[in-house]
Amino acid sequence: MKALNRIIEQARKAPGRIALSEGDDARVLTAAVRATQQGIARIILVGSRANAEALAAKEGLPLDGIDFVDPTDSPLMPELTDALFELRRHKGMTREQAAEQAAQPLICANLLVKAGHADGTVSGAVHTTGDVVRAAIQILGVKPGFKLISSFFLMMMCEPFHSLKGGLIFSDCGLVVDPNAEELSEIAMAAADSARDLLMEEPRVAMLSFSTRGSARHAAVDKVVEAARRVKAQRPGMAIDEDVQLDAAIVAEIANRKLPDSQVKGNANVLIFPNLEAGNIGYKLAERVGGAVAIGPLMQGLSLPANDLSRGCSAEDVFHVIAVTVVQGHSAAAAKA
Ligand SMILES: CC(C)(COP(=O)(O)OP(=O)(O)OC[C@H]1O[C@@H](n2cnc3c(N)ncnc32)[C@H](O)[C@@H]1OP(=O)(O)O)[C@@H](O)C(=O)NCCC(=O)NCCS
Numbered sequence: 001m002k003a004l005n006r007i008i009e010q011a012r013k014a015p016g017r018i019a020l021s022e023g024d025d026a027r028v029l030t031a032a033v034r035a036t037q038q039g040i041a042r043i044i045l046v047g048s049r050a051n052a053e054a055l056a057a058k059e060g061l062p063l064d065g066i067d068f069v070d071p072t073d074s075p076l077m078p079e080l081t082d083a084l085f086e087l088r089r090h091k092g093m094t095r096e097q098a099a100e101q102a103a104q105p106l107i108c109a110n111l112l113v114k115a116g117h118a119d120g121t122v123s124g125a126v127h128t129t130g131d132v133v134r135a136a137i138q139i140l141g142v143k144p145g146f147k148l149i150s151s152f153f154l155m156m157m158c159e160p161f162h163s164l165k166g167g168l169i170f171s172d173c174g175l176v177v178d179p180n181a182e183e184l185s186e187i188a189m190a191a192a193d194s195a196r197d198l199l200m201e202e203p204r205v206a207m208l209s210f211s212t213r214g215s216a217r218h219a220a221v222d223k224v225v226e227a228a229r230r231v232k233a234q235r236p237g238m239a240i241d242e243d244v245q246l247d248a249a250i251v252a253e254i255a256n257r258k259l260p261d262s263q264v265k266g267n268a269n270v271l272i273f274p275n276l277e278a279g280n281i282g283y284k285l286a287e288r289v290g291g292a293v294a295i296g297p298l299m300q301g302l303s304l305p306a307n308d309l310s311r312g313c314s315a316e317d318v319f320h321v322i323a324v325t326v327v328q329g330h331s332a333a334a335a336k337a
């Protein structure tokens with residue numbers, strides 16, 4: 001798992017402060033302890049300290065080196081409440097409502113990132129994607145140059161039986177339900193940036209469809225072609241295949257046959273799905289049938305790092321997402337400097 005090991009090493013070199021809002025879940029607590037022991041992050045558990053300590057005692061997990069922000073007694077709460085009130089008062093939020101919401105661990109963890117007390121946050125082992133994303137959108141917002149927040153998975157194919165080996169970006173498999181052409185182009189460009197940041201490779205983007213270069217005619221194909229056209233206009237020089245089927249995107253022989261003038265040549269490292277149905281089903285198939293390790297959903301287009309998890313995640317998955325969040329924090333800090 002070269003790409004993943006490199007990400008973990010990058011995190012270890014400059015461990016970021018990661019706020020976890022689900023410390024009363026055994027998988028999250030196990031990952032928090034492992035991340036602390038391996039020196040990849042300085043963990044802040046947000047929520048009931050008593051609950052986390054009770055779970056740690058039951059699971060035999062040492063909490064040394066882990067910080068706590070318990071909204072029931074944290075001295076940070078007035079500052080975080082003010083921050084939330086300022087962010088949401090234009091939507092009619094009162095100060096009382098802000099205080100109540102800031103005390104919810106998921107909201108509190110995002111506020112810690114916004115206020116600079118943490119470098120990133122990870123949730124979603126318990127909360128749904130909708131809740132996790134809504135908190136991040138409302139509190140952290142989009143980064144300059146983007147209008148849309150979307151998500152991607154870092155998919156690792158490292159088993160001996162994998163003919164395609166290494167890391168791939170799959171997007172969007174978690175967030176934008178039915179993107180139009182403009183939104184799909186933004187997803188593709190954000191995913192290309194994610195490939196540079198995390199795979200440290202030049203992006204080779206496949207705009208997936210049930211058609212390869214017009215082999216099928218349908219409005220759904222037109223949308224993908226239009227999205228690719230927009231990406232090409234904004235990122236000239238980036239390798240991209242428009243309306244390409246999955247086999248032609250990842251198998252060189254099939255690309256040769258179906259798309260002889262392909263830019264990606266069956267060697268895509270960024271797969272862009274036309275909608276969330278295809279993306280969510282596609283990543284779960286690769287993970288559960290194909291034996292890939294699925295890290296995510298990781299968010300892209302946010303001003304600061306906040307990431308989601310599948311509720312079906314393992315402690316190992318949470319550990320990996322913590323490592324990625326630390327590295328995204330490095331990129332966010334570099335962009336700010
Ligand atoms: C992410 C999601 C929750 C947002 O939906 P929502 O809360 O209903 O959002 P709304 O459409 O009501 O918009 C609320 C606000 O967020 C903004 N927003 C919503 N989605 C956004 C996005 N992807 N990027 C940027 N802003 C977004 C809206 O512009 C709106 O802003 P405003 O309050 O300033 O007007 C929704 O897209 C969703 O449920 N996606 C599917 C998640 C899922 O179930 N995935 C499968 C498992 S991974």
Ligand SMILES: CC(=O)OP(=O)(O)O
Nearest residue numbers: 174297309310311312
């Ligand atoms: C990403 C995803 O599908 O999340 P969940 O399994 O929690 O719905």
